[in-house]
Structures are given as C-alpha cells and as structure tokens.
Amino acid sequence: MAKVLRLTPNISEGVGDLEIASGTSGPQTATKVLLFKPKISGVSAGTGIASGTYESSREIDVGVSTTRIETKALYPFSHELRPELARAFILLDEALKQVSSAMTYLKSDDAISSDDAIIHLKALLPELFCCRTLGDGFGAIIIAVYHSVANMRGMPLNLKQLKTVWNILDKIRTEPFLKHDHAVDEIMTLEDVGFEVEPPHYQYGVDLLDE
Amino acid sequence: MNKAFVDTTILTDALIKSGEVKKSAIDALKQFDETDLPVFAIKEFKAGPLKNFAWMHNKLVDLQSFALALTALGRMSRTPRRYTTSTAIEALREAAGSIAKQTPADLVNKYGNFAEMDKILCDEFRLAIKTAIMKSWKRRRKITTNIVLPLPCYSETAPYVNSRGLIELEPKKCNPPRECSLSILLKSKRHELEKMRESIKNSNKPENRRRAQVLHEIYRKPNVAVQEKDCQALGDAIFVLFAPDDSIILTTNIEDYKPLAEALGKVAKRPTDLQPQGEKSETVPKIVN
Numbered sequence: 428m429a430k431v432l433r434l435t436p437n438i439s440e441g442v443g444d445l446e447i448a449s450g451t452s453g454p455q456t457a458t459k460v461l462l463f464k465p466k467i468s469g470v471s472a473g474t475g476i477a478s479g480t481y482e483s484s485r486e487i488d489v490g491v492s493t494t495r496i497e498t499k500a501l502y503p504f505s506h507e508l509r510p511e512l513a514r515a516f517i518l519l520d521e522a523l524k525q526v527s528s529a530m531t532y533l534k535s536d537d538a539i540s541s542d543d544a545i546i547h548l549k550a551l552l553p554e555l556f557c558c559r560t561l562g563d564g565f566g567a568i569i570i571a572v573y574h575s576v577a578n579m580r581g582m583p584l585n586l587k588q589l590k591t592v593w594n595i596l597d598k599i600r601t602e603p604f605l606k607h608d609h610a611v612d613e614i615m616t617l618e619d620v621g622f623e624v625e626p627p628h629y630q631y632g633v634d635l636l637d638e
Numbered sequence: 639m640n641k642a643f644v645d646t647t648i649l650t651d652a653l654i655k656s657g658e659v660k661k662s663a664i665d666a667l668k669q670f671d672e673t674d675l676p677v678f679a680i681k682e683f684k685a686g687p688l689k690n691f692a693w694m695h696n697k698l699v700d701l702q703s704f705a706l707a708l709t710a711l712g713r714m715s716r717t718p719r720r721y722t723t724s725t726a727i728e729a730l731r732e733a734a735g736s737i738a739k740q741t742p743a744d745l746v747n748k749y750g751n752f753a754e755m756d757k758i759l760c761d762e763f764r765l766a767i768k769t770a771i772m773k774s775w776k777r778r779r780k781i782t783t784n785i786v787l788p789l790p791c792y793s794e795t796a797p798y799v800n801s802r803g804l805i806e807l808e809p810k811k812c813n814p815p816r817e818c819s820l821s822i823l824l825k826s827k828r829h830e831l832e833k834m835r836e837s838i839k840n841s842n843k844p845e846n847r848r849r850a851q852v853l854h855e856i857y858r859k860p861n862v863a864v865q866e867k868d869c870q871a872l873g874d875a876i877f878v879l880f881a882p883d884d885s886i887i888l889t890t891n892i893e894d895y896k897p898l899a900e901a902l903g904k905v906a907k908r909p910t911d912l913q914p915q916g917e918k919s920e921t922v923p924k925i926v927n
Contacts, residue, residue, distance in 0.1 A: 549740075552740075554745060560752065607769075631725075
C-alpha cells in the first residue's frame, strides 16, 4: 500500500510539520509527497492557522528513519526567518532550567532557593509572551503559567505543581507551534494541581459577560 | 440518595467563572450523591454566556486593542451580577496583576507593538477567554454524575476557530424537523404547566410574562406544535418541570425558580443555601466525599 507523506508548512515561513498520512510506527517507505501550498492573508498571519491546498509531487522513494531529531534542528533558519522562535527557545531553555533547579532545591528541603528559582522563572515569562506570534497555543500556555505562579500570591509551589509546570514548558519547547486546542489540554493539567490560570481581572470581565 | 438537578447558572459558574464563585458551585455539586444535568442546560450555556464570551474574543481580534474593546463591552453589557458596570470596567482597565505590568518597556525595541501595553492586555485577555471557552466545552459533560434529558433536535457542536481567527459557535439553536423534541413530554404534563403558569402570570418581568404565555398555549392547545422559540422561552420552567420529585433543583437564580418550584411541590436551592459539609442536617443526609 502506497504511503503518503504530507509536508505542511506553518503559515509563517521556514517551519513545517511532517506527518505520515497513513501507516503505523516503525521504518516505512513513502512513495509520494504532498506539498502544502498555504494561502497567506493579513488576518491569518500570526494566528498559526493555515489554509490552502495540497499538490502532489512526482513519485519518489523516501525512507523514513526512526532517528530522533532535536527540535532546534527542525528549524535551521529560525534566527533569520523567525527571530522570535530562536528567542523563545533560549528563554524556554532558561525557564526549564529554573524549574528544574526549583525541583532539585525542594527535594533537598531548600524551600527558599526553590522559591527564588520560581521568582526567576516568573520574571522571564513576560518576554516569552512577546513571542506569542508563534501561535495561540504558545501564548495561551505562557499566560496560563504566568498567572498560575502569580495567583499563588507569594506562596511556594509544591513538587507536583513544579513538575506540572516543567512538563508544560517542555511541551511547548518541543512543540512551539502547538495548536490552541491541544494547549487547552495542557492548561487543564495546571488546574488539576490547584493552580488558578486566569488573570485576576478576568472575573470582572466574566461578570459583565454573564447574562 | 441525595440528588440534585442542575441548571444553567450552576453549569456556568462551575465551567467558566473563577475564584470563589466557581468554588462555591463545585463544592455544592460535591454535596450530592447524584447530580443530573439536562442537555437543555448545555444548550442554554452555549447560547447565553458562551455566546457573549465568543463575542468578546472576536471583538478583541477585530479591534486589536484592549482599551477599545472595553469601551465596546461597557456599552453592550447588561447589569452585572456582583459588581456595578463602572466598577467592573474600571477594574478591567486597571488590570492589576496583568502580565503587561511586568513587561519591561525596552522590549518594544525588540518586539515592536507586541510589547506595547494595550496589545499585551488585548492578547492576554483574548487568550484567557479563548482558553476558558474551549476548556468549558471540554468539561461540560464532566462536572455532574449524569447527563439527562437528551435533545435529539439539538446538535452539540464544539466551538471552533475559523480561518480568520474568529470563534464560531453555531449552531446555538435546535433544529427540529417538525416540532420541539421535548413537546411530547411537555404535553404529557399539561396540568403541571398550568400550575407553573399560575405562579408567575402576575410577574412584572418580561421573561416571566413570555414564559407564562407559552405555558398557557401548550396547556390550551396540545395539538399545536411546540416550536424552538417556545422551548427557549420556557427556560427555567423546563428545569422545574423535569426535575425528579426527590431531587433538589440547584440554581443561583432562586428568585425566578422559587415560585415555579413551589407550584409543583419541589425544592430549589442556591449553593449558599446548602448545609456545609461536616454539619448535620435533619432533612439532607451528610455527604462525605
């Protein structure tokens, strides 16, 4: 059975998702590549939403390997084409480092150093939010993490909460163009460990919008 | 067995509100062994609060400005529940605790207008609303133990984002092939409909006058088809009518529910009317989670 690979560039330049349209895990051979031709418009730019059609290439033999590729390697021209992506990687690396430190300190009963690491994490989140042109999934997660920490009102995070924050930041580190719908699933894990993910002024908006 | 029949106000508070209001709704639900949510509540939730949330999101997409969107919100909003309009608008404008307040001004050189205060506030609020809408839809069937009273004429389609970044909520209404799918059940309880009508026929509220009119029409003309707009007008009466006799109707809108419930010998309560966990009650068994 002929397998088909779809190359779907994100509507922004220089990045794309490669998926096998049919098939199972393990090494496979594809015989046809469908290249996605995006339609870019002013209102859709920056939303991470692509629309367009697929065009079929000539038949080729493509071997699919199971070698793990680093996320950064998938976006080789990010500095030139998407500087905010390059910056997001740097900031996310730092964020993950801070959360890892927080967990290590907490396991060693050093609550003060753990909390200090989270203060450092919170301080870099505003700049991470400036990279939200990557997509609503990215932006929603950064906002949710920021307010999860901020709404603790100075109380330290426990180990479960730290681990959840680490997981969610790692998720967007691996999938910076995560769709908003999937981001919602991740945000719900923050609520599951007791975080309030909405901005404080959200309640006033809700009150005005509730009939 | 301690049972609750849950209305749209509780669903809204549990799904889309925050802080103490949300906690109160969720804690109230936990006080019952069984909680029934009719699909009618999901329909009302989508056509009501969720519709307004989607409007706010789309307004922020359209205007790309928090300040302008707040002005639009101030003009459109009805009487809020907990705060006056001016208090709520002022609190939103202030946006204390916003990520925008922690964003260094020099980031504008690096990120352009994406680092400007109004744009950050706009996107922050828009994403919070968008996430709340999608989260609420994912959870809508998970906050009670049972989903009851299915509506074959209503398509429970998830909200989605169109190619222009706007949230779409259609369909919000039922689409019955001939008449409302609840009509047979409604007509089988004609005498209850008339009792409820008697309890609200002298109300000054336009909503109750319309409700009384529809109740009377169904009672008088059982052979006439019940339309979608009639079903919508019935609103609270649907919950009171179909709540099992041995259940408590859980709502925050006690003012409208009480006369309807009393007309049928049923009980409606707000979350704040319930016995807190740990206190003994002679009428309601203590529930331990």
